[in-house]
Amino acid sequence: MRARRVAVLAGVLASAVAVGVVFVLPAGAQGRVRTLTFTSAAITIPGYFSIVNRMAVAGPVVDGYVVGMDAWLIDSTGQEVSYRQVMIHHLVFFNLARRDKVCSQARGGLQPERFYARGEEGFILSSFPAGYGYPVAGPSSWGLVYMLMNHRAQEQTVRVRYVVRYVTGKRLKPVTPLWLDIRQCARDPVWDVPGTGGKGSTNSRSVDIPAPLSGRLVAGTGHLHGGGIDLRLSNTSCHQTLFVSRPTWAHQEPRPLLHEGGPSHMTTFTSSLGIPITAGDDLHLTATYDNSLPHTRVMGIMVVYLVPGKTPHCAPVPPLQLIADKPGPPPLVPMPLPRAPRGPIDHLQSATVQDFRITPEQTTIPRGTLFTWHFQGAVAHNITVVNGPIGFSSPSLPAGNTFSHRFTRPGTYKIVCSLHPVAMVQQITVR
Numbered sequence: 001m002r003a004r005r006v007a008v009l010a011g012v013l014a015s016a017v018a019v020g021v022v023f024v025l026p027a028g029a030q031g032r033v034r035t036l037t038f039t040s041a042a043i044t045i046p047g048y049f050s051i052v053n054r055m056a057v058a059g060p061v062v063d064g065y066v067v068g069m070d071a072w073l074i075d076s077t078g079q080e081v082s083y084r085q086v087m088i089h090h091l092v093f094f095n096l097a098r099r100d101k102v103c104s105q106a107r108g109g110l111q112p113e114r115f116y117a118r119g120e121e122g123f124i125l126s127s128f129p130a131g132y133g134y135p136v137a138g139p140s141s142w143g144l145v146y147m148l149m150n151h152r153a154q155e156q157t158v159r160v161r162y163v164v165r166y167v168t169g170k171r172l173k174p175v176t177p178l179w180l181d182i183r184q185c186a187r188d189p190v191w192d193v194p195g196t197g198g199k200g201s202t203n204s205r206s207v208d209i210p211a212p213l214s215g216r217l218v219a220g221t222g223h224l225h226g227g228g229i230d231l232r233l234s235n236t237s238c239h240q241t242l243f244v245s246r247p248t249w250a251h252q253e254p255r256p257l258l259h260e261g262g263p264s265h266m267t268t269f270t271s272s273l274g275i276p277i278t279a280g281d282d283l284h285l286t287a288t289y290d291n292s293l294p295h296t297r298v299m300g301i302m303v304v305y306l307v308p309g310k311t312p313h314c315a316p317v318p319p320l321q322l323i324a325d326k327p328g329p330p331p332l333v334p335m336p337l338p339r340a341p342r343g344p345i346d347h348l349q350s351a352t353v354q355d356f357r358i359t360p361e362q363t364t365i366p367r368g369t370l371f372t373w374h375f376q377g378a379v380a381h382n383i384t385v386v387n388g389p390i391g392f393s394s395p396s397l398p399a400g401n402t403f404s405h406r407f408t409r410p411g412t413y414k415i416v417c418s419l420h421p422v423a424m425v426q427q428i429t430v431r
Contacts, residue, residue, distance in 0.1 A: 031170025033067070036060060039074070040160040045086065045150040048258065048338070048422035052147045057093070059140030060164065065133025065172045068165030069093075069116045073148070073158040081158050083120075084254045089147035090119040091160060096141040101212045102178055103185035111185070112143065115177055117303075120251070120262040121223070128219050128305065129272040133172040151254040175218065175305045180233065180285050182207050182300035189301070193227060194390045195294030196409075202229060203291035205300065208236070211281040213308050216274025220304035221245055222267065226260030227295035227330050229288045233302055237281040238314035243269055245302060246327035256338040258421045260295065260386070265325040273318040276311035290330055294391025296384050297418060335386040337414045338422045345429075350374060353381050353397075356423040358415070364429040365407060371428065372404040381417040381424065388413035389430075 038058045045051045060066075071091050073081040098113035115134050150156050182205050183189035193203045222231035222245025231245045247263030277283070287300025341361035349369050352359045355377035365371060373383050375397045383403055384393040389411035394403035396419065407413070407430045417424035 032168050034064075034166045034168065036164040036166055038162050038164070040144060040162075042157050042159055043146070043148065044155060044157045045148055046155050047150055047153040048256075048420070050089065050147060050149045050258075050419045050421075052145075052419070054143060054145045057142050057144045057160075057162075059095075059142035060136055060138050060166055061140070062138040062168060063136065064138065064166050064168040065135055065174075066115065066164055067128070067133045067167050067172075069162065071116070071118045071160055071162035074161045075156075075158060078161075081156075083151075085150075085152055086156055086158055087149040087151060087254075088119055089149055090117060090145070091162075092117040092145045093162070094143050094145070095136065096143060097137055100179060101176060102180065102209060113177065114179060114303075119223070121264060121266050128175060129270060131173055132175050132218060132307065133167055134177070135172075135174045136166075149258055151258065173307055175307060176213065176215075178212070178304050178306055180207075180209055180283060180302045180304065182285060182287050184209060188395060190297040190299055190393070192385075192391045192393050193289045193291055193295040193298055194392070195291055196390055197291035199292050201291040202288050204286055204288045206284060206286040209283045209285065211277045211279055211283050213306060214277065214279045214311055215306045215308040216276050216311060217242070217271070217304045218274045218307055219270045220268065220302060223299060223301040223303075224266065224287065224289070225262050225295065225298040227290045227293065227298065227332075228263060228300075229290060229330065231266075231300055231302055232286045232288070233304070234284040234286075235277060235281050235314075236284045237278075240314070240317055242275050242277075242283075242317060243302075243304075243320065246324065247330065248325040248327050249331055250326075256422065257335060258338055259418065260335055261331070263330075267322055267324040267327060269320040269322050271318055271320050274307060275317050275320075276313075276315040277306075278311060278313045290332060293332055293334060294385055294388060296386065296391045296393045335414070337386065337425050337427065338416065339425060341425050341427045351426065352376060353383065353417070353424070355379050356381075356417075356420050358383075358417070358424050358426040361425060362427050362429075364431060366431050367410050368406065368408060369430070370404055370406045372402050375399055375401045375403070381419065383426075384416055384418040386414050386416055388415075393418070 094112040100111040103111040248265040250264035253261040346360040380396040389409035415426040
């Protein structure tokens with residue numbers, strides 16, 4: 001695993017996802033390059049659970065530029081933890097001293113800038129052109145948002161180890177990460193692909209985002225979930241396709257399956273000339289998924305890296321250097337429940353969602369029933385269809401909330417809480 005992962009600067013979604021790629025500058029062009037190693041506080045994850053949280057983490061104490069970064073999980077002995085033990089759904093590092101150039105406008109200027117992330121993908125960002133870096137003012141104040149999934153039945157404790165390649169003593173051209181998200185700036189930026197279109201069908205969702213700055217995009221990548229086909233960025237103000245990121249599928253997911261497997265890599269680009277954009281241009285982002293099977297709680301995120309400055313409006317897109325691995329169509333395998341439901345088959349039109357069980361686990365209802373889940377307990381849970389006639393999900397909800405769905409399609413619905421997928425399962429048969 002370590003041989004495949006290499007230093008990068010990346011930035012991605014706080015609910016989503018990324019990993020590094022090669023970033024090497026000639027030694028003579030960098031000034032003084034230091035390699036800084038940090039380790040987070042301990043994170044304990046119960047068996048077969050997902051844990052989502054945030055923490056403060058250390059960063060450089062002097063001014064400089066991040067030109068590479070890598071992150072992974074270690075155990076109590078300092079050994080790397082395999083994704084078959086604990087999977088990194090996402091690690092997102094953010095800089096509290098800088099504000100997100102896209103989402104801060106939508107959230108009152110309160111969103112800190114995400115500058116590096118790692119997730120299930122094998123790679124997420126190609127190298128920047130030589131002489132560029134992410135500027136940091138020391139002493140820095142960094143934070144980390146993480147989502148980790150324990151693939152073992154036993155409780156596990158891990159720490160995040162991250163290495164920063166850091167340039168001091170030389171001025172580099174500053175790079176600004178721009179987060180482009182289909183569910184722009186939402187806290188949990190997911191949606192559901194219903195899976196009702198039949199063999200070969202697709203489902204697309206788009207968003208239009210005004211470019212916050214003028215300049216040139218020198219690097220970028222995309223992020224999709226299971227069932228993803230491609231993520232496309234266009235400048236509709238100039239009638240240009242800027243970049244298309246496509247997934248590669250190579251993961252062999254551990255058993256039991258706790259979620260639908262995601263890509264092992266997404267196409268990334270770099271360009272020494274850069275893709276020109278002008279402030280106010282309409283950046284149109286489109287995520288396309290397979291629609292022959294349900295794909296719930298999916299995402300569509302693209303992170304591009306901008307060198308601010310004046311550019312000719314609607315100048316041509318230069319040739320891009322692409323790292324694409326082996327893009328292809330997603331594997332289309334119906335998701336099973338992580339375990340069989342227990343207990344008698346009921347006929348209720350409601351259920352209780354509590355710590356840590358859905359009651360009843362099996363029920364049968366007539367078509368057209370409005371079914372309601374009542375949330376109880378101290379921990380937030382959600383309702384997520386992993387397989388069935390149509391895909392849908394609820395937000396993660398605390399006690400006192402309800403979620404309802406009217407079942408208009410007959411068949412068998414396999415349901416989990418995506419945070420506690422082995423403990424909390426349900427099967428609803430619609431007659």
